[in-house]
Amino acid sequence: MTVPITPLKQDECAPLEDAGLGALRTDRGNLPLESVDIAADLAGLVAGVTVTQDFRNPYDVPLEATYIFPLPARAAVTAFRMEADDRVIEGLLKERAQARADYDEAVAEGRRAAIAEEDRPDVFTIRVGNIVPGERVRIRLTLSQPLPYEDGAATFRFPLVVAPRYIPGSPLDDAPAGSGTAPDTDAVPDASRITPPVLLPGFPDPVRLSLAVNVDPAGLDLRELRSSLHVVETGEHGVRLQPGERLDRDFILRLRFAASSSLVLAPDDGEGQAGTFALTVVEPVGDAVSAPPPRDVVLVLDRSGSMGGWKMVAARRAAARIVDTLDARDRFAVLSFDTVVERPEGLPSGLVEATDRHRYRAVEHLARVEARGGTKLLQPLREAQGLLADETRERVLVLVTDGQVGNEDQILGELTAGLTGVRVHTVGIDRAVNAGFLGRLASLGGGRCELVESEDRLDEAMEHIHRRIAAPLATDLAVEATDLELLPDTVTRPGSLFPGVPLTVRGRYRAAGPKAALAVRGLDAAGEPWLRTVGASTAKSPAVRAIWARAHVRALEDAYAAGDRSLEQRIVDTSLRYGVLCRFTAFVAADSRVVAEGGPGHQVVQPVELPSGWEMPAPSAPGYGAAQAGMPRSAPAHLNRRLMAARPQRASFAAPASADSAPPASPAAPGARESQLTSGPAGPGAAAVYVRALLQEELARLHAIADRPAAERRRHLTDLGSRLGGLAANLPELLPVAHELLRAEAPDTDLDALWHRVIELLTELTGGRDKPAAPRRSFWKRS
Template sequence: MTVPITPLRPEEYAPVPDSGFGALETEKGNLPLESVAVTAHLSGLTAGVEVAQGFRNPYDVSLEATYVFPLPPRAAVTKFTLEADDRVVEGLLKERGEARADYDRALAQGQRAAIAEEDRPDVFTIRVGNIVPGERVTVRLTLSQPLPYEDGAAEFRFPLVVAPRYIPGVPLEGAQSGGGVAADTDAVPDASRITPPVLLPGFPNPVRLSLATTIDPAGLDLREIRSSLHTVDTTTGETITVELRPGERLDRDFILRLAFDASTSLALTPDDEGQEGTFTLTLTPPADAAATPAPRDVVLLLDRSGSMTGWKMVAARRAAARIVDTLTAHDRLAVLAFDHDVNRAFTGGLVAASDRNRYRAVEHLSRLDARGGTEILAPMEEALRLLDDPNRDRVMVLVTDGQVGNEDEIVERVGAKITGDSGIRIHAVGIDRAVNAGFLGRLAMLGSGRCELVESEDRLDEAMEHIHRRIGSPLVTDLTLTAVDLDLVEDTLTHVGSLFPGVPLVVSGRFRGRGESPAIAVRGTADGEPWERTVEGRGAGAPAARAVWARAELRRLEDRYTIGERELESRIVATSLRFGVLCRFTSFVAVDSRVVADGKPRHHVIQPVEQPSGWEMPMNMSAVAAAAPIRMEKASFAMDETFGGAAPGAPAPPPPPAPRMMRRTPAPDTPSQPFAQPPGAPPAPIPSPGPGAGPRARGRSVSPGPMRPHPGRERQPSLDSVRALLAEELVRLRAAAGRPDQERRRYLSDLASRLRVIDQMAGGHADLASLAAELEGAERADADLARLWQRAVDLLGRLTGGAADAPAPPDSTRARRPFWKRT
């Protein structure tokens, strides 16, 4: 039979705007975030930045939009405004619990409101509620940040995407703290706040990005400007302007490097009120000082987890080899490569850094590939045990992308051992185009070391030169500051540290009153001899100095709180409120007095973020989709559940488990971060750890990842290997019990696809296969929803042996402290 094909006439069809191959649109519209505009002004070694985020409600009901985004880890956020309907509402900085209560109360009363919160030093969340249909609103953040300086160049780095992070630990029951895709765990109690969905590659550019930077040398001899990763246009005049070209995406950090000569100075910036002020001391290294090398113990930690695949693993191996090559026969060396296990180049710990052992270490590094999960705590604790000789220089070098969610746990466990006079220095080399700079910076600060960020292989050699000098002996040690004709406020100085070649010492603090000739004397020891330098003070009109110091002080106090000084909470809140700088214990909240909606928002959407540049997609995505047929008629539901979900802190149960991310590696990392892939594809569970797994992995249910076992974990299939996954499914099933019937039917149908995958992992289990077959028909009108739901609860409870069957508290949630007050 021959069937003719007749083309449509132009008047018979109408093209959909912004459509094309790879475009995604649902009957409810597109995503709420329309634009991100960054405007920065660089003056000397300080940057003032304004970030404007534009949201639009494409729905026919009121909307609450959530956006998880990064900011520079040393930036001080000092202002927050909400603009809508020709109105501008100034945000107020309040204690975090109080700000949340104000925000929730405003939404319940139908008022438009917005709240800005800090979840990590470099991860923030904005929620804008009661955006009425078709309305556009803008939120603005104002911040100040210092520019790190080394070897004659300053760097302005502005992050644009929150990369997926590895989430270890056992999932917590009850309502989640946020609307992200990973469940809160005992190791990361706010995991659901730092794991936004990730867009599939090829998704049409969903956000208009603009970034303009003006540069004022402020009297310095600016010799060169270099831009990394992005394409820019530059104009010159009285000031220099650098702008991103249209079409750039929010998938990697924006980086400018400015070459000029720094100078020694002491800037005194008085407050607008009273006699107090902020000082900033910059001291360049002495040109006539030379350090005598001392015997060193160096432990090198190399991250080989799945997120390090591709160019990152190549760069990490090169970086580690460069560090090994800098050692001498007087030094000792240990090399630990880690993912879910720790792999050692030498048995027995530290060995002499002889020519033979250095060759063996480099050869060992050359064979490493990316695989597995980022269990970073165990190798760091092993490294600290090896660095136990106080008569030698003790150095730990960590090479990683830092993409973990349990930063607080690591800082708490490691920080307690390296604070004070431990003598152990920690240097971090962060390799990624969207690196977790906040976490690596915290480690380097606690360990009196350096954090070097590498966004490309071209940048590697320059970065390793910096690390090489820092691994070497400092020029001046045991530094102390003594004020002359200047009254310094006790316990306000930032970290003093030591003087290294090419790296100016920058110290700031608070002063209370000054005389006619204020100065600060810096004393220390250079090559065994006393060393002193006096720097005279001068008045400065640098309003950002107060905020930059306050941000550094808050980070210092928050790290001490994390390590165990819980009594500092009230001091942290008081410091934040006094200086008007956002921290993890406070929030900016803006409430419009006008009532615009009938109660709380009817729809909630968490904005998905870009896939970070350089992160690879898996080649075996089709295998996952084949495990359960993809049903495209559920696209609208997927938009609500995968991109949306309950508002943070709301009593509504969390969405069904979303498909997990995979990468093109033999055994990928498990960062608990999905791409926005078609609904119906099941999560690919991670197998139980084998006997070789570290203490963090054993006995824990890690967020699901790829189906294939990690190398070294091959085992015979059994129900025991998937029991932890079944327990997690039971917890999520109970949490979803309060949903509307139609959503519960869809949930059971999706659960069927996941149980089929788990059944395959277990090598075939009759009861699991039978339950999956029954649940596949849950969406039929004649299916008995109550019976199927109870059948799933009973069987999962029996197969997990009661592990997830403990009676819930009366309110069906586990009592726990607010997520920002981690226990």
């Protein structure tokens, strides 16, 4: 049975004295996720992290809890464990369909089980089934991640919330692929897996967060630690979050030290000489090229609704600074977009010379840009790609955005071939940025991804961006081995080398001799030969292998998204061989002990915080899947946005927002007709059609559980009442019965009479038809 998460009045909840910050006691119980603990060990430029999530069942029946959460985009998840009732069950990595089958079988048999799945490089879903009443279940994830390094500083970034994402496309007829709030569409076939419900602002955080980072410089000269967005306590060996911090923004720690070129060989365990290598080449900032060649630069600026507030201010400043770096030899274009693409007034539609007059017009246009509308990112990138057609010039595309879109695979698949020879730089501006997508997009063009989490860091970030738009130190790079036998199809693409930014190449080797070394050859900015040679050192580091394996699998996944479907089995085999999670595999842990006869009686999707700096999108905000919390999870996902405005202040355990805190309505954008109803047929009549489709599913469900025990049927009717209340604006006939159903669990209610009356009403409203559930297909293979 699915439990809708309904709003609480102030007199319906009270703090628990011994349950920690933000915990609540209610008649309906607490949310299942009690705490998140993150323990990171940083050694040089590698981090090993353990994430612990504690779930508790506050209900009187077994519970299945679902949590949609982020992890670092470049992290390799290598282990998964479930702990409950003094039992420890290690997770097994399996092909995703098999892992799901094992999980479903265990849950149906009444055994505890948990499954961890990757839906994006930085978005994951955990389901924990058959948590018995009052029980706590602990989930542990182990991962390794590289630390990006630039200008003498490394960054440890750990995301803590999945931000709402714009979901384009038309709804699919299939059953939802996940438990989120957005419909699956032809552009984002798994949208319902990446859109968790969102708590309204002002509600106390129900999840206790702890995060500690232990720092081992590993021989490097560590000079400074800086935390960007959180308040931390500094100790002898690292930092720890102060109590009370929230899961609403990325944790960012910067470590300042001097890195140098290195080649690390990490032999495999067991016999043989095979292993994994990691090559790092660092060139000082002083070697920057003073006179870059003539360039064609297209700047694409995201002005969608999610960019409101400080993000829009920072994006305008960043875009204007980029325009100011151009000189008279360059040509450029500026495209600002939401649901439409706009160009500066007074400038031609194509590339223009970067004269003072043209740059002034562009900066004047940027100063007037305000946030509005949806994030229709594909069209402006297509237009930018079309402008960058002159192969005789240095071609540069710069995207300034928060990256909060759900159709990443569609964008990458359509743009990959056309970006050959174009250097793509991405500037991600947000406190909970979609770093996975922006990094993948930048890597297609051999560019860089710069993340800006606050206005305070904008100037520092713009210095990096300026150098990246300029010519790199070396291009056309290739790796040559000495006394080291490489496996060619495992070596990552070198890309280009920029001053102050390490060039990292990873791969596998079959054998290594005592004088093993790697040479990187290429051409400098003047077209002259460029060479660096680095000798090898050996280290026993499983993280080197895991980080390479995840990067290698991700490159294969990107090629799969671009259309090479023959790679599916290779992706699965590589993931299983090296023990790293990917989108085609999953970790599953299933207990052998039966603890819940009949399986879970409740299903709850854990709501997440609204990201720091975001305003709650208005009901008319187009396309944001998690814009409004509290849509009943049992409703088909394609109805959630259409019915949002009709639902009377429902939120996932969230206090109703006051009038003072209500966000202002977004300015009407061109193409504003493409509101939330545009992902399907528009208009009240179409909404009624969709509501009737929902009622057919509710009617079929009533028939299916007609023989269940009375207590379960009463709970189902109560939940159904809350769902029908949200639909009554489109079908007023539902309102009286919805109110009556909310009292279904009262002792004086005639259950059988009420049951039959509801069936008669729904049969009349749906024309007497029960709608069978749509067959579920593998969502990651939908076309």
